[in-house]
Amino acid sequence: MSHFRTLAKRCTFLARSSRYMSNIPEDSVYGGPKPQNHNQRVTLTHLRQKHRMGEPITMVTAYDYPSAVHLDSAGIDICLVGDSASMVVHGHDTTLPITLDEMLVHCRAVARGAKRPLLVGDLPFGTYESSTHQAVDTAVRVLKEGGMDAIKLEGGAPSRITAAKAIVEAGIAVIGHVGLTPQAISVLGGFRPQGKNIASAVKVVETAMALQEAGCFSVVLECVPAPVAAAATSALKIPTIGIGAGPFCSGQVLVYHDLLGMMQHPHHAKVTPKFCKQYGQVGDIINKALLAYKEEVTNGSFPGPAHSPYKIGSADTDGFVNELQKLGFDKAASAAAEAAEKIETVKSPGAL
Amino acid sequence: MSLFKTLAKRCSSLARSSRYMSNIPEDTVYGGPKPQNHDQRVTLTHLRQKHRKGEPITMVTAYDYPSAAHLDSAGIDICLVGDSASMVVHGHDTTLPITLDEMLVHCRAVARGAKRPLLVGDLPFGTYESSTHQAVDTAVRVLKEGGMDAIKLEGGAPSRITAAKAIVEAGIAVIGHVGLTPQAISVLGGFRPQGKNIASAVKVVETAMALQEAGCFSVVLECVPAPVAAAATSALKIPTIGIGAGPFCSGQVLVYHDLLGMMQHPHHAKVTPKFCKQYGQVGDVINKALLAYKEEVTNGSFPGPAHSPYKIGSADTGGFVNELQKLGFDKAASAAAEAAEKIETAKSPGAL
Numbered sequence: 001m002s003h004f005r006t007l008a009k010r011c012t013f014l015a016r017s018s019r020y021m022s023n024i025p026e027d028s029v030y031g032g033p034k035p036q037n038h039n040q041r042v043t044l045t046h047l048r049q050k051h052r053m054g055e056p057i058t059m060v061t062a063y064d065y066p067s068a069v070h071l072d073s074a075g076i077d078i079c080l081v082g083d084s085a086s087m088v089v090h091g092h093d094t095t096l097p098i099t100l101d102e103m104l105v106h107c108r109a110v111a112r113g114a115k116r117p118l119l120v121g122d123l124p125f126g127t128y129e130s131s132t133h134q135a136v137d138t139a140v141r142v143l144k145e146g147g148m149d150a151i152k153l154e155g156g157a158p159s160r161i162t163a164a165k166a167i168v169e170a171g172i173a174v175i176g177h178v179g180l181t182p183q184a185i186s187v188l189g190g191f192r193p194q195g196k197n198i199a200s201a202v203k204v205v206e207t208a209m210a211l212q213e214a215g216c217f218s219v220v221l222e223c224v225p226a227p228v229a230a231a232a233t234s235a236l237k238i239p240t241i242g243i244g245a246g247p248f249c250s251g252q253v254l255v256y257h258d259l260l261g262m263m264q265h266p267h268h269a270k271v272t273p274k275f276c277k278q279y280g281q282v283g284d285i286i287n288k289a290l291l292a293y294k295e296e297v298t299n300g301s302f303p304g305p306a307h308s309p310y311k312i313g314s315a316d317t318d319g320f321v322n323e324l325q326k327l328g329f330d331k332a333a334s335a336a337a338e339a340a341e342k343i344e345t346v347k348s349p350g351a352l
Numbered sequence: 353m354s355l356f357k358t359l360a361k362r363c364s365s366l367a368r369s370s371r372y373m374s375n376i377p378e379d380t381v382y383g384g385p386k387p388q389n390h391d392q393r394v395t396l397t398h399l400r401q402k403h404r405k406g407e408p409i410t411m412v413t414a415y416d417y418p419s420a421a422h423l424d425s426a427g428i429d430i431c432l433v434g435d436s437a438s439m440v441v442h443g444h445d446t447t448l449p450i451t452l453d454e455m456l457v458h459c460r461a462v463a464r465g466a467k468r469p470l471l472v473g474d475l476p477f478g479t480y481e482s483s484t485h486q487a488v489d490t491a492v493r494v495l496k497e498g499g500m501d502a503i504k505l506e507g508g509a510p511s512r513i514t515a516a517k518a519i520v521e522a523g524i525a526v527i528g529h530v531g532l533t534p535q536a537i538s539v540l541g542g543f544r545p546q547g548k549n550i551a552s553a554v555k556v557v558e559t560a561m562a563l564q565e566a567g568c569f570s571v572v573l574e575c576v577p578a579p580v581a582a583a584a585t586s587a588l589k590i591p592t593i594g595i596g597a598g599p600f601c602s603g604q605v606l607v608y609h610d611l612l613g614m615m616q617h618p619h620h621a622k623v624t625p626k627f628c629k630q631y632g633q634v635g636d637v638i639n640k641a642l643l644a645y646k647e648e649v650t651n652g653s654f655p656g657p658a659h660s661p662y663k664i665g666s667a668d669t670g671g672f673v674n675e676l677q678k679l680g681f682d683k684a685a686s687a688a689a690e691a692a693e694k695i696e697t698a699k700s701p702g703a704l
Contacts, residue, residue, distance in 0.1 A: 058649050060642065065443030066614055070635070073617055074642035090457075091417030091464035105442075105454055112443035193662040198671040201664060205676065205684060225664035227691040231676060234687035246660040248691050252649045260641050262418055264425075275659045277648075280641035282634055283422070289612055289632035290412065290426035296629075297410045297604045307627045308598040310545040312553060312577035319550040324557065324583060332557060335586035339579040339600050 041149070042077050042118040044173060044217050050077070051239040057218075057251025059120075059241055060259065063089050063106045067256050068113030078241075079117035080152065080253065081107045083124045083183070088257040095182045096125045100138060107146030120175055121148035125183040128153055128163060135163035139172045150174065152220065154181035156207025161214050168215030176211030178204055178232075179245065180223035193244070195224035201231075208232045208240070220253060221245040223275070244275030262286075305346050314340070393501070394429050394470040396525060396569050402429070403591040409570075409603025411472075411593055412611065415441050415458045419608050420465025430593075431469035432504065432605065433459045435476045435535070440609040447534045448477045452490060459498030472527055473500035477535040480505055480515060487515035491524045502526065504572065506533035508559025513566050520567030528563030530556055530584075531597065532575035545596070547576035553583075560584045560592070572605065573597040575627070596627030614638075657698045666692070 050057055059078040062068045063085045071079045085106050086098035107121045121142040128135035139151045150173035153164060164174050179194045188194075195201040205228070208219045218239050221229045226246025233240045233249050242249030257263060258276040264283030272278075296302035312320065317340045324333035402409055411430040414420045415437045423431045437458050438450035459473045473494040480487035491503045502525035505516060516526050531546045540546075547553040557580070560571045570591045573581045578598025585592045585601050594601030609615060610628040616635030624630075648654035664672065669692045676685035 056649050056652065058646050060645070064441045066440065066609060066635075068443075069615065069617055069620075070638045070642060073639055074646060076642060076646060088418065089416045090461045091420075101453075102457055105457070109442045196662065196664050197668050198675055201668070201672045202675045202679070205681065206679075223662055225662045226660050226695055227664060227669055227688040228672070230691035231672070231681070231684040231688035235676075235681050235684035242655075244655075244660075244662060246662075246691070246695075247652060247655050248687070252654065254645065257418060259645055260638055263421065268421070274661050275655060277645075277654055277659050279644045280637045282637055282641070283418075285632045285634055285637060286422045286612060287425055289634075290422060290428060292631045293412070293606065293611055293629075294410050294426060294428060297408050300408065300599060302604065302629055303594075303596075303599050303627060307629050308578050308596075309626050310548065310575055310577045310596060310598075312548050312579060316549050316553070317579055320553045320580070320583070323550055323554045324587075327554070327558075329557065329583070329587050332583040332587035335600070336579040336583035339582035339598070343578055343598075 040116055042116060043149075044118075047077065047118070047218070047239065051250050057239055057241060059251060059253035061085075061253070061256045062110050062114065063256070064109045065113040068110040072114040072116045076117050077251070078253075079110060079114045079119050081110050081119070081121045081146070081148065082152075082255065083122040084255050086124075088255060088262075094185060096185075098124050100124055100127045100141065104141065104146045107142060107148050111147030119147070119149045121146050121151050123151055123153045129159070132159075132163050132166045136166050136170050139167045139174075140170065143172055150217070152177055154183050156203070156210060161207075161210045164211055164216060165214040174211075174214075174216045175241075176208065176214075176216040176219040177222065178207045178211070178219060179221045182222075191223075193223040193225070195228040201225070201228045204228050205232045205235055208236055212236050212238050218250075221249060244273060305343070308343070312340075392468055394468060395501075396470075399429065399470070399570070399591065403602050409591055409593060411603060411605035413437075413605070413608045414462050414466065415608070416461045417465040420462040424466040424468045428469050429603070430605075431462060431466045431471050433462050433471070433473045433498070433500065434607065435474040436607050438476075440607060440614075446537060448537075450476050452476055452479045452493065456493065456498045459494060459500050463499030470502065471500045472502045472504050473498050475503055475505045481511070484511075484515050484518045488518050488522050491519045491526075492522065495524055502569070504529055506535050508555070508562060513559075513562045516563055516568055517566040526563075526566075526568045527593075528560065528566075528568040528571040529574065530559045530563070530571060531573045534574075543575075545575040545577070547580040553577070553580045556580050557584045557587055560588055564588050564590050570602075573601060596625065657695070660695070664692075 047057060058076050059080055060071055060076050061080045061082040061084055062071050063081060068079060083095040083098055086092045086095045090098060103124050111119060123138050127138040142148050142151050152175040154177040156178050164176060167174050180191060185191060195204045204224055211219050218241055221232060221240050221242045223244040226248055229242055229245040230248035239250030241251040241253050243253045254276055258272055260280045260282040261278040262282050264287055321333045321337050324336060399409060410428050411432055412423055412428050413432045413434040413436055414423050415433060420431060435447040435450055438444045438447045442450060455476050463471060475490050479490040494500050494503050504527040506529040508530050516528060519526050537543060547556045556576055563571055570593055573584060573592050573594045575596040578600055581594055581597040582600035591602030593603040593605050595605045606628055610624055612632045612634040613630040614634050616639055673685045673689050676688060
């Protein structure tokens, strides 16, 4: 009887705070009690509510612990561990070279840092295209080993739609991605905007709808004209998240390094996308900071007393100097004695 | 005869521009001519010259392409791919969890970004302690697969000195590391400064000298009192590079994220080392930038016309709207038409 009541209690409790398609259990029963705030992690339910109320969804990419913490602190809705890491973190010219194992390392680091945003991991090039089986296996690894809440995959070919459906059926939430799909630059002939003629524009809308049909909870629209994005957003029940797709989407996404102006080298300024607004000039700040550090080390002002905190007592200092002399290190002994003196002088009133 | 002349020419050319213990060939013979500036990469010779002239050596850590590019632009002498990545990139509490494969990924990304600084890769915990054989194998991988110019290993135990010697004999330049050695926190009982009593202070100097004897070209001194660092620096012929070791070393090193103030979360402010000066407040800038992005997406002002560059011609727009209607997507058709109008209005004089 009491067992039944406990079960009943737990069921209503779970029903009250159920988090739709999230991979974190309600209660870490086996690991012991953890202070889990059930409303902490952004879930599909939260996103659905935002979409229904017409509130734009925010998404930014992150690739490591610090960037994930920054996104969490800023209250960004979705944190995407993008295969753009291949370019902005690893320095390749395309998103193709990054491997699944490398993506999983990024995912884990991000998962450690971001406790609030929904975590989405990209399926990298070559890990989901050859069969539905391969796609499901990869998606499983991204959640199981990468600690993500959902995955994103690119494209709208029939095989891709089938793969998306199978992944959803495996219990993994999927974001679709149409328009410019960077993994396909080989057939696209470069990073070229899509949907600029009738046939292409209609295709964008149709593939977005097919992905919705397959069970995706959202679709990213990349580099398409604004009216095309508006049409897709209107035709879909699920939210669209745009990048270089104009203001009529249900949400927006940008690459971390681009929005922060992380790269200030002239070469990189040329390759910054024109649809991306720089909300900071972090690259400039980094450059100035490094130059200041170099200057201060070179002229000897760093480290000053404030940044040389570790002391050796005067009795020990003397003993140390004696030991060095006994060992025959006379120069070293005087260097130590001089250094101890200099520090004493600086500490006395009048100095610093 | 002409073969002999060619050989003679090549020998003198090599002798003139020999770069001591650098792993980049003078000339990319097999790959065809590349515009290689022989003076471009910082080498052991350059460092030796700086040390002889009393010019402080600058070293900063980097873990990916952008940070490497920043160090290169700022003209930092040495770029260290530190196992501190375990903490600042991956979010662990210590440097222990990072694997060699993960370090190699960091090394490769850095090698792509930094063409000028000397590249040094840390040997991570667990990859060089059990045998000299293991140490040499790991060091080889860091150069062969990681693209580094030299390696750094921690500690001064006899087995460690032996390992350093074997690595140098394998033709790989080595930086030693004494004082606080973070991989040893298990026996040290935490991140505790060393050399604070006579015995410990003498040990710092002696192990540094033993590492020099083994063939190291430099030694890092971490978290020791300034007089102890002064003694070691004086006793050694090779340069010392200090961190939390006062101003009497031959050079200084700091962790990228610490010197830039990358983390602004209160938790991280508490764990920032006290010997590190923050030359920037990058974390603050990032936080403000992300909040501004979130604000503009939420209130609909981003993306404005300046950041919605992709257009569909008006003829195609008309055709697109018709197609959508034919397919039964009436709402989508009107959304597209409306969007096209709004953009036209925004473009006309009076508006942005």
